[in-house]
Structures are given as C-alpha cells and as structure tokens.
Amino acid sequence: MTRFRCAIHIVPRRGILDPQGKAVADALHSLGFAAVGDVRVGRYVVVEIEAASEDAARDQVKAMCEKLLANPVTEDFEIASVGGGHA
C-alpha cells in the first residue's frame, strides 16, 4: 500500500447563487480589477489515503465526494491532483 495525497476542489454549481463569490467579485471590482467577471467561492479539501495504486486512491476519493464531501444538489467537485506515491 502506498500513501497518496489527494486534492479536491468543491465549488457551487453553475446557476446556484453564490453570495460569497459575489461579495468577493464586488470587492475585486472596487480594488480596480475591472476585468473580473464571475467569482465562485468553494472549498479545498486535501485527503491523505493509503491505496494500492493512484487509480484506486482516485476511485476512493471520488466515492467520498459523492457520499459526503460534496452535496450533489448544489455543488460540483473536481479531483485536482493525486500525488505522493511514497511507500
């Protein structure tokens, strides 16, 4: 078994009003970043996990996202990276 470090991005679904993102976008506009369009504020989760392979680690993290880490009604998730691989 090998230890992997998996990074997960969870963001509000497109079409779901994100007041935190809107507040940040407004603040960026007031700082002069006029080119900023939509901003979404989500969550970044890092999970360390023992698995037989990188694919196995990824599969387990995907199951975690579907069961607990993201709410399928309101959030999308993306497994941004699966790294480590140290014995």
Next chain:
Amino acid sequence: MKAGIVRFPGSNCDEDAFHAIADHLGQEAVYLWHKDHDLQGVDLVILPGGFSYGDYLRAGAIARFSPIMQEVVAHAKRGGLVLGICNGFQIACEAGLLPGALLRNVSLRFVSAPVSLRVESIATRFTSQYHVGQVIRIPVAHGDGRYTADADTLAQLEGDGQVVFRYVDDNGEATDAANPNGSQRNIAGIVNAEGNVLGMMPHPERAMESALGSTDGLPLFQSLLDALLGGVRA
C-alpha cells in the same frame, strides 16, 4: 403520543423541543442519543435546531451519518413522522428525506428574528390545525437557511402541495423583502411526497407561549397530536 428528540453534538434546541412536547402538549418526550440505534418506540422523531458537528463541511452533512439517523430514515420510510427544525431541516435534506438543500443566507448574515409565514397547506399531519392562507409569526435563527432545489423539484413541490410554509410580509405577500435568507420562492418549509416528513427553518417550538412573543407554533404540535391520536391522515 411519544416523541423522540435526537441529540447530536451541537444540538441546542433539543430542550425547547422537549419542553414543547412535555409541558405544552402534555405528551411523553424522550431524548435519542446520536450514537444509539434505538428509537425507543417513538411515534414522532424531532431533529432539533442547533449546529450538529459544528456544521463542519456543510450544515447537516456529518449528522446525516450518525448511527441514529439510520433508524430515523427507516422510521420515515415506514411512514413514521419526522419533524426537522432548522438544523434538523438541513439534516433531513442531507439525508435525502426531503429534496433540495439549504445554503448560506444571501445576506451572508446570521438572521435571528420573528418572521411572518403563510400556511400554504393544511392537508398534512403537521398543519391540520391552521387555516389555508393563515399568516403566523414564528422566529428564525440561522445562517444557512436559503432553500434551493432544481427547477423540476420546485415545480413538483409546488404542483403537489408540498410547500407548507412561505415567508411573507404583513399583508401575506411573498416578497423579496419578507424573505430572510433568499430562499427560492420564499420557501420556509416543505413536506416529502408521502407527507410524513416536514422540514422548516423557522422554530415553532419557540412560539408556544405568549411570554415568548407568539403562540403560533402550538397548532403545529396540536396537529401532530391530532394525527397520532385521531388517526387523521393527510
């Protein structure tokens, strides 16, 4: 009637619910420990308000996997009554007992205030003692109360009469100004398709006596009592 109030780590309206059942309704109330698998033969499960598991990750997301919730879900699937108040509504949605989800208030502020609600349906075991269109005053206290569901779910809820309470102004109109959290369609409370699970953000258990500013929560509990003792079905 025997009511069980689930105590999660972080529940803080459990004693209010107990008080409502035991002292105002004169019925048996017991606490149900989140780690247990025993519903103690209760007729009604109350998922109380509070901040179960600190609301870490998302409100209700971790509580939904408490051991007792397996029994609560089984109770609901058998047709047993479940009342989710505030954090309990969030937990019921996370558990799949009710459709949709509760998101951060649009204002990004915690709101604690009495609000006006319009009773949209009395054809439920939770609301038979109200009148359709009745405007009641019940307090809210939450930071994550914005009810959200996809368009199909909203249409189905509306079409099947599952929207039970809506935030309204003093004239009974569902305006944006009367909506304390930005809920879609001013939804404050819904029942499941079978009519045995009600989730609501406002706190009826805090509106049981005039000393607290309102007695408008009392008919909700009397409706439940009537349903259980009188066999009235939705």
